[in-house]
Amino acid sequence: MEFVLVLSSSSSSASPATAAPGTGPGTHPGEAGALPADAWRTAELRAENAYVGALYDRLEAQRALAAARLRETHLQDQGGTYQSRMERDTLELHHTRRLSELHAAEYGLCFGRIENADGERRYIGRIALADEDHEPLLTDWRAPAAEPFYRATPAAPGEVAARRHLRSKGRTVVDFDDDAFGVSTPEGRTGSELSGEGALLASLTADRTGRMGDIVATIQAEQDRVIRSELGGVLVVQGGPGTGKTVVALHRAAYLLYTHRDRLAKRGVLVIGPNTTFLRYIDQVLPALGESEVVLSSIGVLHPGVTATGPDSPEAAAVKGDARMVGVLAAALEGLRQLPEESWTITVGRRSSRQEELEVGRALCLRAHAAAHRTGEPHNPARAELVERLTSELALRIARERGGEMDLDAVADLADALVDEPDVQALADRLWPLLTPEQLLTALYGSAELLAAAMPDFTGAERAALLRERADRETGREQADRGRTTPGGPAGPWTVADVPLLDEAAELLGPSPGNATTDRAAAVAEARELEFAKLVLEDFGEGLVEIDAEMLARQYRGEQSLRPLAERAAEDRTWAYGHVIVDEAQELSPMDWRMLTRRCPGRSMTIVGDLAQTGAPAGLDSWGEALDEYTAGRWRTVELSVNYRTPAEIMRVTEGVLRALDPALRAPSAVRDGGIPPWSLRIPEDDPAPALRSAVEREIAALDGGRTAIIHAPTWPADRVGALAGLDGVAVFDDPAALDSPVVLLTAAQAKGLEFDAVLVVEPAEILAAHNRGVNDLYVALTRATRSLGVIHSGELPEMLAGLEAR
Numbered sequence: 001m002e003f004v005l006v007l008s009s010s011s012s013s014a015s016p017a018t019a020a021p022g023t024g025p026g027t028h029p030g031e032a033g034a035l036p037a038d039a040w041r042t043a044e045l046r047a048e049n050a051y052v053g054a055l056y057d058r059l060e061a062q063r064a065l066a067a068a069r070l071r072e073t074h075l076q077d078q079g080g081t082y083q084s085r086m087e088r089d090t091l092e093l094h095h096t097r098r099l100s101e102l103h104a105a106e107y108g109l110c111f112g113r114i115e116n117a118d119g120e121r122r123y124i125g126r127i128a129l130a131d132e133d134h135e136p137l138l139t140d141w142r143a144p145a146a147e148p149f150y151r152a153t154p155a156a157p158g159e160v161a162a163r164r165h166l167r168s169k170g171r172t173v174v175d176f177d178d179d180a181f182g183v184s185t186p187e188g189r190t191g192s193e194l195s196g197e198g199a200l201l202a203s204l205t206a207d208r209t210g211r212m213g214d215i216v217a218t219i220q221a222e223q224d225r226v227i228r229s230e231l232g233g234v235l236v237v238q239g240g241p242g243t244g245k246t247v248v249a250l251h252r253a254a255y256l257l258y259t260h261r262d263r264l265a266k267r268g269v270l271v272i273g274p275n276t277t278f279l280r281y282i283d284q285v286l287p288a289l290g291e292s293e294v295v296l297s298s299i300g301v302l303h304p305g306v307t308a309t310g311p312d313s314p315e316a317a318a319v320k321g322d323a324r325m326v327g328v329l330a331a332a333l334e335g336l337r338q339l340p341e342e343s344w345t346i347t348v349g350r351r352s353s354r355q356e357e358l359e360v361g362r363a364l365c366l367r368a369h370a371a372a373h374r375t376g377e378p379h380n381p382a383r384a385e386l387v388e389r390l391t392s393e394l395a396l397r398i399a400r401e402r403g404g405e406m407d408l409d410a411v412a413d414l415a416d417a418l419v420d421e422p423d424v425q426a427l428a429d430r431l432w433p434l435l436t437p438e439q440l441l442t443a444l445y446g447s448a449e450l451l452a453a454a455m456p457d458f459t460g461a462e463r464a465a466l467l468r469e470r471a472d473r474e475t476g477r478e479q480a481d482r483g484r485t486t487p488g489g490p491a492g493p494w495t496v497a498d499v500p501l502l503d504e505a506a507e508l509l510g511p512s513p514g515n516a517t518t519d520r521a522a523a524v525a526e527a528r529e530l531e532f533a534k535l536v537l538e539d540f541g542e543g544l545v546e547i548d549a550e551m552l553a554r555q556y557r558g559e560q561s562l563r564p565l566a567e568r569a570a571e572d573r574t575w576a577y578g579h580v581i582v583d584e585a586q587e588l589s590p591m592d593w594r595m596l597t598r599r600c601p602g603r604s605m606t607i608v609g610d611l612a613q614t615g616a617p618a619g620l621d622s623w624g625e626a627l628d629e630y631t632a633g634r635w636r637t638v639e640l641s642v643n644y645r646t647p648a649e650i651m652r653v654t655e656g657v658l659r660a661l662d663p664a665l666r667a668p669s670a671v672r673d674g675g676i677p678p679w680s681l682r683i684p685e686d687d688p689a690p691a692l693r694s695a696v697e698r699e700i701a702a703l704d705g706g707r708t709a710i711i712h713a714p715t716w717p718a719d720r721v722g723a724l725a726g727l728d729g730v731a732v733f734d735d736p737a738a739l740d741s742p743v744v745l746l747t748a749a750q751a752k753g754l755e756f757d758a759v760l761v762v763e764p765a766e767i768l769a770a771h772n773r774g775v776n777d778l779y780v781a782l783t784r785a786t787r788s789l790g791v792i793h794s795g796e797l798p799e800m801l802a803g804l805e806a807r
């Protein structure tokens with residue numbers, strides 16, 4: 001494999017001798033009458049500091065203005081009418097947003113500039129700033145005018161004659177790098193294809209903090225093309241480890257919200273990550289870019305009211321993720337709608353003197369079922385039709401049996417009265433029970449008969465993977481009585497693979513109908529509120545705040561104050577997002593995809609992942625598997641090719657692993673050498689546990705700052721995990737403080753998407769053997785390090801790791 005690039009630490013800043021002419025305020029060193037290099041650099045820095053200082057003054061002035069407007073809003077009459085409350089809160093939301101944008105721009109406000117052949121300069125930064133006469137001082141990185149800053153390369157500079165990256169500490173510019181457009185290097189190339197090498201290298205080699213940072217200052221050309229790709233349709237970003245897929249996807253969210261605010265901000269953007277620890281890892285990036293209309297979530301918490309915490313066996317996860325589960329749920333629901341063999345007997349009028357027994361035959365029940373089916377409504381709302389059919393037929397029969405003249409009004413009254421009869425309700429419960437998604441799934445998992453009836457196309461082993469013991473499980477009814485809480489699943493908490501099934505069940509079931517009279521009254525009130533909210537928004541003019549009339553109206557139901565979009569969207573299962581971004585998308589099952597596409601009816605999505613890293617039992621082997629069904633012919637793929645995380649020495653070790661996965665696969669080119677050869681250490685085979693513990697302990701003691709991951713097989717029993725977890729400074733993955741701890745103990749699946757300064761992979765043969773995607777897991781484990789990699793093993797080292805230097 002060829003590693004193209006390649007930064008070395010000496011390239012941290014282009015020397016004035018290679019800097020493009022015309023990039024400084026005065027004459028360039030080397031030109032007649034020029035300053036010596038040091039003096040030139042000092043003068044340049046002074047000039048840049050003066051400019052950036054003025055930008056901060058302007059930022060302060062803007063903040064003061066936004067704060068004053070916010071104060072004015074607060075001072076407005078606190079009581080007031082419904083309309084004035086709506087208006088005040090809408091304005092407050094607007095000013096608060098603006099203020100938080102201005103605060104977010106504080107760190108690294110301005111990070112670069114470009115200059116054209118006429119010497120015209122444009123400074124690029126986190127937000128746009130203009131002077132009092134509206135003359136631009138700073139261009140927002142997302143604006144079209146900033147694009148050349150990211151796209152210009154020595155081979156294709158476009159209109160850019162010179163580009164400078166500024167590096168700051170606090171508000172002070174401490175260094176800068178000039179990209180050498182048009183200047184030949186000793187190798188005969190016109191500079192590197194990388195933009196801002198010095199700033200890039202500084203950022204890539206800095207100690208990891210446990211939190212991902214933004215990269216606005218050093219976005220590379222191929223990444224910028226992804227970020228600015230058009231909004232519509234589905235964009236698949238395939239890229240090997242460390243190519244910046246996550247960070248690019250997050251910057252794309254910020255770019256899309258800026259560029260298409262009118263279309264996106266009211267609906268928000270949903271970002272899906274693999275788990276909550278990962279979401280914590282990335283949760284600072286968008287706020288640092290001034291964005292708040294983004295909901296970060298994972299499959300395990302996407303169904304409101306449920307937090308999946310339970311484990312699934314690989315077999316159960318594979319079955320639950322199978323697309324055929326759509327039919328299984330529908331069949332299970334059908335199985336819960338009972339029918340009498342011949343007839344059931346019910347008693348009505350128990351509370352009156354006219355108690356009557358009625359035979360309810362199978363034929364009537366079938367007619368009632370058919371009437372409910374004909375509504376085309378989901379299960380729960382359709383029950384009203386079933387009850388209607390039952391009670392009108394029964395009322396007619398009663399009237400006929402009582403004899404005398406038939407009066408239609410009297411029959412209708414009788415039918416209405418029958419609705420409240422306990423036996424009629426109990427009959428309806430057997431024929432067509434009102435159900436929550438949790439009850440449906442609990443019933444399915446708890447009954448071998450129902451599983452057999454609903455899953456004829458699955459094997460016995462597959463059905464058995466779903467069957468749960470009833471003894472220690474509360475029933476669906478008990479859960480419903482307690483409200484939908486977690487844990488509350490069958491035999492313990494719900495699992496991640498249960499979540500798309502609960503969501504699918506919610507689609508099948510629809511909402512539980514309440515009291516019809518109250519429902520009608522509520523609908524009238526809602527319509528009135530909606531009209532009113534439209535008027536309020538008309539008064540304000542479009543676009544002042546990112547909310548539409550329906551949301552505004554909904555907001556004021558229950559007298560709540562206006563809540564941020566992320567909060568409102570996260571608790572609404574039917575929320576339709578304007579754009580959905582899926583990270584580590586290769587891990588998602590067909591059922592996960594169904595749930596996600598429901599959240600994005602417009603099918604505007606960015607999907608990032610790496611098929612070589614798929615580890616989930618129901619995960620993807622090709623993108624078409626997931627996308628053809630929902631967006632056939634409407635998805636496009638781009639590839640990221642440069643690995644910014646992992647040094648070239650480590651990537652060389654992964655070549656054998658990748659070959660074992662698929663000889664056609666190519667690893668991305670590492671952007672730099674790391675200087676530390678990856679190593680392996682063999683420990684005694686007979687009693688490896690104490691040897692492993694002391695080897696790991698030694699490595700931890702030798703750590704020189706930074707953060708370390710110890711990656712082990714998912715099949716490790718608790719006592720083996722416990723032995724390493726007990727070491728000083730070691731946190732386990734589920735610990736909320738895991739990301740802040742110097743050493744984290746975790747599996748490859750848990751490490752997905754994360755990165756560490758140093759990585760210790762322990763017992764790689766066990767990772768390989770753990771399940772049928774063990775090679776993918778090993779590839780993930782090996783590619784998490786930004787600096788050093790060590791492999792500790794008892795027994796033979798797997799052949800595919802032959803590139804390691806034995807210690």
Ligand SMILES: Nc1ncnc2c1ncn2[C@@H]1O[C@H](COP(=O)(O)OP(=O)(O)OP(=O)(O)O)[C@@H](O)[C@H]1O
Pocket residue numbers: 200203204212213215218219220223239240241242243244245246247248610644645752753754755783
């Ligand atoms: N242009 C850039 N400037 C600075 N840092 C960058 C740039 N691109 C990527 N990085 C850094 O490289 C590292 C890897 O990025 P990221 O996690 O987004 O990669 P990934 O493709 O999602 O990796 P994986 O698939 O292995 O999870 C991160 O620390 C990220 O900040």
